[in-house]
Amino acid sequence: MSEAIAVTGRRERVSRLTRLLESEKVLAVALLLPGVVILITFIAYPFVMALWFSLTSIRVGDAGQYVGLANFTKAIDDTIFQQAFKNTVFYTFWATIFKLALGMWLALLLNRHFRFKRIVRASMLLPFIIPTVLSAFAWRWMFDPTFSVMNWALYHGGMITDRLPFLSSGDWAMWCAVVVNTWRGMPFFAITLLAGLQTISPDLHEAAALDGANAWNRFWHVTWPLLLPVTLVVVVFSVIQTFSDFQLIYVLTGGGPANSTHLIATYAYQIGVGSGLLGEGAALSLFMFPVLFAVVWVQLRYLKRMENA
Amino acid sequence: MAGILAAHRAPVFAQANTVHILRWNDFVPAADKVLREVFAPEVQKALGIKLNVETVNANDIPARATSSIQSGNGPDIIMLLNNYPHLYSSAAVDVSAIADEVGKAQGGIYDANAQLNRVGGKWVSMPWSVVPALIVYRKSWFDEVGAKTFPKTWQEYHEVGKKLKAAKRPIGQTLGNTFGDAPTFTYPFLWSYGGQEVDAKGKVVIDSKGTVDSVRFMAQFWKDAHDEGGLAWDDSNNNRAFLSGDISASLNGASIYVAALNGADKFKTEKGAPLHTDCLHAPLPAGPSGAHAYHTAFNHMVMKYSKNAKGAIEFLRWAHRKENYEKWFTVQKGFAVGPTKSWEDHAMWKQDPVMAPFRTAPQAQKRLMGYAGQPNQKAAEAWNKYIVTVMYAQACSGKMKPEESVKWAAGELGKIYTGT
Numbered sequence: 001m002s003e004a005i006a007v008t009g010r011r012e013r014v015s016r017l018t019r020l021l022e023s024e025k026v027l028a029v030a031l032l033l034p035g036v037v038i039l040i041t042f043i044a045y046p047f048v049m050a051l052w053f054s055l056t057s058i059r060v061g062d063a064g065q066y067v068g069l070a071n072f073t074k075a076i077d078d079t080i081f082q083q084a085f086k087n088t089v090f091y092t093f094w095a096t097i098f099k100l101a102l103g104m105w106l107a108l109l110l111n112r113h114f115r116f117k118r119i120v121r122a123s124m125l126l127p128f129i130i131p132t133v134l135s136a137f138a139w140r141w142m143f144d145p146t147f148s149v150m151n152w153a154l155y156h157g158g159m160i161t162d163r164l165p166f167l168s169s170g171d172w173a174m175w176c177a178v179v180v181n182t183w184r185g186m187p188f189f190a191i192t193l194l195a196g197l198q199t200i201s202p203d204l205h206e207a208a209a210l211d212g213a214n215a216w217n218r219f220w221h222v223t224w225p226l227l228l229p230v231t232l233v234v235v236v237f238s239v240i241q242t243f244s245d246f247q248l249i250y251v252l253t254g255g256g257p258a259n260s261t262h263l264i265a266t267y268a269y270q271i272g273v274g275s276g277l278l279g280e281g282a283a284l285s286l287f288m289f290p291v292l293f294a295v296v297w298v299q300l301r302y303l304k305r306m307e308n309a
Numbered sequence: 310m311a312g313i314l315a316a317h318r319a320p321v322f323a324q325a326n327t328v329h330i331l332r333w334n335d336f337v338p339a340a341d342k343v344l345r346e347v348f349a350p351e352v353q354k355a356l357g358i359k360l361n362v363e364t365v366n367a368n369d370i371p372a373r374a375t376s377s378i379q380s381g382n383g384p385d386i387i388m389l390l391n392n393y394p395h396l397y398s399s400a401a402v403d404v405s406a407i408a409d410e411v412g413k414a415q416g417g418i419y420d421a422n423a424q425l426n427r428v429g430g431k432w433v434s435m436p437w438s439v440v441p442a443l444i445v446y447r448k449s450w451f452d453e454v455g456a457k458t459f460p461k462t463w464q465e466y467h468e469v470g471k472k473l474k475a476a477k478r479p480i481g482q483t484l485g486n487t488f489g490d491a492p493t494f495t496y497p498f499l500w501s502y503g504g505q506e507v508d509a510k511g512k513v514v515i516d517s518k519g520t521v522d523s524v525r526f527m528a529q530f531w532k533d534a535h536d537e538g539g540l541a542w543d544d545s546n547n548n549r550a551f552l553s554g555d556i557s558a559s560l561n562g563a564s565i566y567v568a569a570l571n572g573a574d575k576f577k578t579e580k581g582a583p584l585h586t587d588c589l590h591a592p593l594p595a596g597p598s599g600a601h602a603y604h605t606a607f608n609h610m611v612m613k614y615s616k617n618a619k620g621a622i623e624f625l626r627w628a629h630r631k632e633n634y635e636k637w638f639t640v641q642k643g644f645a646v647g648p649t650k651s652w653e654d655h656a657m658w659k660q661d662p663v664m665a666p667f668r669t670a671p672q673a674q675k676r677l678m679g680y681a682g683q684p685n686q687k688a689a690e691a692w693n694k695y696i697v698t699v700m701y702a703q704a705c706s707g708k709m710k711p712e713e714s715v716k717w718a719a720g721e722l723g724k725i726y727t728g729t
Contacts, residue, residue, distance in 0.1 A: 059686075060375045061399035074724065079717060080694065145538020146550045167541035170708060254368075256486040257540035258702035259695075273372045275693040276396045278379070 053282035060276030071283035081284060084255075084262040088288075091178060091263060092242040098182040099238060100231070103189025108219075110190065111197045121194070128187040136251035139180045143167045143252070170260025173253050177261055181248055185241070189234055196230035197223065229303055236299045240292055264288050327359040328617060328624045330609075331384035333367035336548075336564035339571075339640040347636050352627055358620050367544075368488055371396075371693075377612065385615040386625070389608050390488060391692065392425050392677065392684040394434040401433035402611040402618045404625065408432040411629045415649035421674045422648050424684055425606050434610035435625055436648035438641075441604040441670030442493040443590040445551065445565045446558035449578070450478050450587075459591035463501065463526065466594045470534025473557045480535050481556030483542035484702040490544050491698045492678070493603045494560045494593075499523055499697055500676055501596030506691060506722055507682045513726050515700075516719035519598065524704045524711035531705040540706055552576050552584065560593065562605070563644040563667055570642070570661075590666045592673065602673045607645065643667040687725050696721045 021027050054071050057064035075081045110121055127135065142149050143166035154160045167173045200223060208218045246265040249255060255262035255270065262270075264287055272281015335341045341364055349360040365373065367390065374393070377383025378400040389397065408426070412418045422436040446459060454472035456465075470480045483491045499505070503519030531537065536556055539546070547559040552568060559565065569576045569585035576584035593602055611621045627633060631651075638647060639657050643664035646652055658668045679688025691697070700718035703709040709717065 059396075061378045061397055078724065079720065144546075145541050146536065146546065146555050147553075163538065165538065165540075168538045168706075169540075170706060173541065253541065254486045254543065256702070257484070258699045258706055258708055259486070260706075260708070269372075270693065273375045275690050276371070276375055277690065278375075 050282045050286060053279050054286050056279045058279045060278060064279055067279070071280045072286075074280065075284050075287065080259050080262065081264075081267060081287075083259055084264050084267040085287065087174060087261060088243060088263045088265075090174065091181065091245070092239055094178045095181040095185065095242050096235060096238050098178065099185045099189045100235060102182065103186045103234075104193055104231075106186065106190035107193035107197055108223075110194050121191070124187045124190055126187070127184050132184065132247040133251055135184060136180065136248050139176075139183075140167070140252050143176050167253055168257055170257055173257060173261045177249055177252055180252060181242060181245065184248070185238060189238065192230060192234045193227060196227045200226050229306060232299050232303055236296055239295050243292055243295075244288055326357050326617065326620050327361055328386065328620050329361040329363065329384040330386040330388070330621075330624075331363050331365065331370065331373060332388040333370060333390075333607075334364045336562060337567055337641050337644050340637055340645070343637045343640055348628065348633070351633070352624060356620075356623055356627055358624050358627075360624065378614065381614040383612065383614070385617050385621040386609050386611055388437065389434060389610050391606050392679075392689050394426050394608055394610055395428055395685050396689045397610060398428040398433040400610075400613050402613055402615070402622070403431050403433070404435045404611055404622060405432040407435055407622065407626050407629065410626070411435070411649060415629075415631070415647070416651035416653075418649050419671045419674070421604075421671065421677055422606050422608075424677060426608050434608040435629070436606060437609050438607045438638075438645035438648060439604050439671045440489075440562040440607065440645050441667045442490070442560050442562060442602065443592055443666055443670060444558055445561050445563070445588055445590055447478070447578075448587050448589045450476075450557045459589070460594050463498075463530070463594045463596050467526075467530045467534060470530065470558075474534050478557040481542075481547045481550045481559040482535055482539045483544065483547060484531075484540050484698055484705060485542050486695045486698070487543040489562075489605055490542075490547060490560055491695065492692060493605060495698045495701050496603045496676075496678060497593050497601035498527065498596070498701075500601040500680065501593070501598055502526070503596075503598040505680050506688070506697070507679065507726060509681045511682045511687075511726055513719055513722045515722055516715050520700075520715050520718075521711055523596065524701060524715055527701050528704040528711055537705075540702055554579065554584075563590070563642070563664060566590070566663060567642050567644050585663070589663060592666065592670070600673075601676060602670065603676070603678075604671055604674050606648075646671060690725050691722055694721065694725075696725075 021030065055066060055068060057067045057070075106124070110117070110124065114120075141147070145163070145166070145168045148163070148166060150166070151160070151163045154164065165172050166176050204222050204226075205218055208222050213221065244265055245263060246269065249261055249263050249266045250269070253261040255266045259267075264284060268281045268284035271277050271284060275281075330344075332341075332344070341362070344360075344362045349362065352358045352360050363384065370388065370390070371393065373383065374387050374389065374397055377387065378397060387397075394401065408418065418436055419439065422439065426432055426434045426436050444459070450473060451457075451459065451469065454469055454476065456469045460466040460469050466480075473479060482494055484495070485491055499515075499520060502523035504515060504517055504523050506513065506515050508514050531539075536550065547556065547561060548565050548568065550556045551559050551561075551565045552572075566585060566588050569583070569588060573583040573585060578584055578587050593600060609625055611618050611625065615621055628637075634647070635655070638645075638652060638655065642661070643658070644667075646667060647655075653668050658665060677684040677688070678692045679685060682688065696718050700714045703714040703717065704711045708714075
């Protein structure tokens with residue numbers, strides 16, 4: 001008897017839950033809740049803490065006091081930060097351009113039929129899979145001022161008489177960082193654009209070819225417009241990652257020579273973590289936020305307009 | 310269970326007496342081996358302390374210290390370089406008792422090391438060792454260009470360096486953003502020309518004739534005599550370059566010599582002799598305002614958040630006892646010297662005359678970062694921002710003229726010291 005009551009009770013509870021979840025609003029809340037909790041814990045909370053830190057004189061082991069925007073004004077007046085900001089923009093701009101151009105070229109090549117296509121496509125992802133710290137160390141060895149394998153090869157090949165200053169000249173070092181970032185990020189562009197290319201119906205290309213369009217025209221008038229939404233999403237991701245890059249520069253140059261390759265993230269780390277000035281470090285890193293927010297906002301708005309068109 | 314109830318008392322469990330110490334990856338790996346393979350079992354036997362030794366790259370220690378202090382969780386003891394104890398003083402346990410004991414028993418702690426570890430009248434960390442920075446050079450190569458003894462002045466060193474570079478044997482020196490060899494070169498160089506960051510009252514005075522002269526001299530010296538790749542070197546590049554025969558001299562702890570000594574079969578001169586037989590050490594040359602030195606200090610801070618601060622202090626007290634410390638000290642072969650004067654008299658110094666200049670090197674250290682002020686938090690911030698090193702690097706790389714670079718440094722120091 002009591003068992004029958006228990007079973008009935010359980011059924012009622014199950015059916016009540018089922019009824020509850022049949023409501024779209026409740027289901028939406030239930031499904032979103034874990035994500036929201038994760039976002040609050042790991043994104044919103046650290047972000048709010050960083051905001052608070054940036055408004056205080058907190059340093060390691062000392063809670064500090066409220067200082068308003070003093071940390072931000074100090075940063076704006078800091079010539080190393082000014083250099084780091086310019087470097088970050090330069091690094092992001094050129095690395096993204098190269099990754100997009102080379103990634104597109106690679107995607108178009110990989111979209112063709114050839115032998116061992118799958119192996120080549122899989123191996124393309126290697127630079128993306130290898131931990132950045134490891135690959136940056138390998139590149140650092142290749143660019144080493146004394147033992148660079150490239151210098152050795154060029155010198156013994158009779159192409160140079162003095163070592164090339166890969167990491168010992170500020171300009172060279174910045175371009176070296178762009179090259180390594182491009183090498184690392186290009187596969188992400190290539191594979192994502194390849195996925196986009198495969199959604200484009202071959203019929204469109206055939207029709208364009210029948211109408212007399214050459215390869216360039218087919219790319220420009222058929223492939224590119226259809227690939228644009230995917231491209232924009234990839235570019236947004238890339239800009240965010242590149243603008244906030246840390247590992248690559250930290251390992252490759254440490255921000256040197258003479259602070260020539262500091263990015264906002266590496267300089268913020270040096271001040272906040274290295275020197276224990278947590279408030280100032282937080283303020284420096286928050287300078288990334290409005291720039292990235294603007295990039296994302298502009299690009300998403302553009303995407304929305306395209307979807308509505 | 311019945312036994313516990315019968316005894317009317319809670320069961321006694323063995324107390325976990327673990328001490329976690331964070332240190333750098335020693336440039337003399339045998340020293341880390343002593344900590345793990347000799348200290349750990351011996352301190353377990355002597356005090357029941359289980360010693361957990363963790364080593365990381367020295368450049369990464371501040372990050373670990375910061376995150377440990379902010380989270381209130383991490384190693385019980387953290388090894389801190391130079392004046393970092395001033396940065397983290399609020400997170401430290403007072404170790405004045407050990408410092409007093411060790412100082413009294415071992416001939417006194419060097420003055421410079423006392424300044425680096427004492428904040429507000431108390432010892433916030435315990436000096437562990439000093440790594441003197443001296444120039445290691447190839448005796449035969451200097452002989453070949455006519456330098457029978459090591460140059461006594463920067464001007465003489467410049468002249469010798471020109472000849473060495475012409476013979477494709479440049480001087481190797483880092484001016485990169487790195488913790489050791491760069492500032493230990495640039496700070497004494499600045500002082501030897503009469504330059505200094507601040508005056509005794511903390512007013513920034515770096516923009517002086519002495520500083521400008523020093524930067525101007527360095528820019529030319531760099532071009533004429535140095536491996537210009539040094540702008541991108543960290544603390545290990547000069548070791549590799551010297552051991553491979555690419556450079557003729559470099560400011561260094563004795564790690565190059567010790568590596569050549571330990572790898573006598575591997576590192577040879579061009580004539581096939583063991584490389585260490587062609588190495589000598591010399592102090593930095595003098596400028597118009599004399600000769601100066603900066604030797605890197607290694608200190609141990611017992612962290613306030615530690616749940617076993619008592620065990621950590623006991624471990625340090627045990628480790629500093631002569632009979633224990635000696636085991637670590639001797640494998641260093643002079644790369645790191647003791648924090649107290651009595652270690653100058655150790656028999657080890659009689660074994661190898663090439664290492665003799667390291668024995669009393671800490672006595673020559675009369676100035677610290679932030680001179681003529683205190684080696685305090687502001688001095689640590691300037692040091693961490695590599696302002697003095699970058700001042701020279703900017704001029705050497707051609708990024709700025711010497712005068713501009715000095716003005717830049719004055720501006721940056723001004724923001725740190727006076728907030729203007």
